[in-house]
Amino acid sequence: MIEEKKIAMENAIILLKRVGHCKMLKNIWDLEFVYSLLNERFEKMIIEGGKKDEGKNEKLVTDLCECYLSLGFFFSPEMFSVCVPCIIKVALKKEENEEAQKEVEIALIALSNVGFYKIEQKLYLNEIKEIIKYHQEHRNLTRLAYQSAWQFLIKRWVKDKGMKEVIVNELHFTREARREIEELKRNVDWKRKEEEKRGKKVKKVLVIERWLNAINDFLSECTLWNEEFIGLLSSIAQVYRAAKGNNEVISNKCIHSLRTASDYGVVEVDVMLKEGVVDLFSEEMKRSTLEHFTVWNCLHFFLTISERLKEEEKDETDETKRNATKMEIFEKMEEEGYEDVIISFHKMLNFLKDQYYGFGNISLNISDYFVNA
The missing domain is CATH 1.25.10 (Leucine-rich Repeat Variant)
Known part of the structure; x- marks a missing residue:
């Protein structure tokens, strides 16, 4: 033209x-x-x-x-x-x-x-x-x-x-990301559906989605820790709870980011426990209906933190801290019926491994999902 x-x-x-x-x-x-x-x-x-x-x-x-x-x-x-x-x-x-x-x-x-x-x-x-x-x-x-x-x-x-x-x-990425997603979360009407019907994405939701993408990239590469990390995971958990049932894209990205945090040693298991991440995944696993994506992330999360808590620590102080964290998670999971929930997923693991890319690293050995305190 x-x-x-x-x-x-x-x-x-x-x-x-x-x-x-x-x-x-x-x-x-x-x-x-x-x-x-x-x-x-x-x-x-x-x-x-x-x-x-x-x-x-x-x-x-x-x-x-x-x-x-x-x-x-x-x-x-x-x-x-x-x-x-x-x-x-x-x-x-x-x-x-x-x-x-x-x-x-x-x-x-x-x-x-x-x-x-x-x-x-x-x-x-x-x-x-x-x-x-x-x-x-x-x-x-x-x-x-x-x-x-x-x-x-x-x-x-x-x-x-x-x-x-x-x-x-x-x-100060973690400080800024936390502040931004918290402010955006407060200003979004999560139950508003008119824009979705017209195929229009609310701009604030779009920005939250993009922040979560950046956070996930950051968590998957980060090897530096500072105190500003504290609070970021709980903020993501809050966004997840606000978006759950109202915005599947945002809730899936939150779950994925929190699971990514468990994969890398920079975010310690006791921090994830204090920030409510363990509680969130435990709550999700007890829901009557779950998407396969959520099932995989929940199983992957508990498998990963179980493996991390079984690792040898470098000194006596680390071992004492690790054992205290293991005991706290074990007691929490026992109280909430975690063992029965894990076993309930066992029959579907082969199906997930066969049908969905990314499920190959999920263990079929139920004992791998337990923290032996």
Whole structure:
């Protein structure tokens, strides 16, 4: 249509930016664009535009970069040297008027769509730190924009282990994630169904969903612990209880994040006990009807913490602490009929292992699910 002059290039870019933005908000994965001629043309135009010094149309290059990142799924790594600085420049705007905030939000959402690629720190790190720190002090970003800045940064961690200290202790991810999901939870009418009937997702729910994605990525890679972790798990548990029966996507993501926390040693078992995570999984297992996804996560959770509590500790202090935790969990589970609940799932384990991907690591040995205090 552009070639036939049915639509001007500027209008086409505006339209495609809007399409990419809506795609991100609806969490749509579309691989067709990646293999399209339009994607190739965008890459060529961005590279050519990025090389120009005189007569360079920065606004056009930035718009093209936003379209390219928000519409795509797989990216050519060489494109990041042009796209990331262009979009970061827009995201650095600090005006608090509605138009500027929207422009910054669109830019950060586009950045958040960049997957787990290795990107040179010099292209983004100082700037993204400035964006996050400035918001922490002045609250100038929309909630979606702020979450998107974090989502972009968390995804860098996987390929750049040096980011751990920055994310955990300098920018305080767990503190910020906890505060954001708690505030959002309080402002969501979880029983409201009108938007679902119209196929419209409430924006606050969308932001909670994206925070949970980032938290899960964080928990699956984190090896640093600080006191700000305390409270995060209980906040996720609160969101789960609010969403249960009202929003399946959110409740499933909460269960998945809490189960992920059990898989990695950075979150100790006694913390999960104090934060109410053990209680939550125990409550879920006693429900009369359970989705297979929830069954797997519950079984995986109790299998994992049983294995962790059987591990040899490094010193006498650790062993005393571990034994106290084991006894507390054992007494709690015995009181709640945990053994009978576990046994009730035994007949369906073979079915789950055969029918569903990911059930292969669930043990068929019932004794593996008990904490031998």
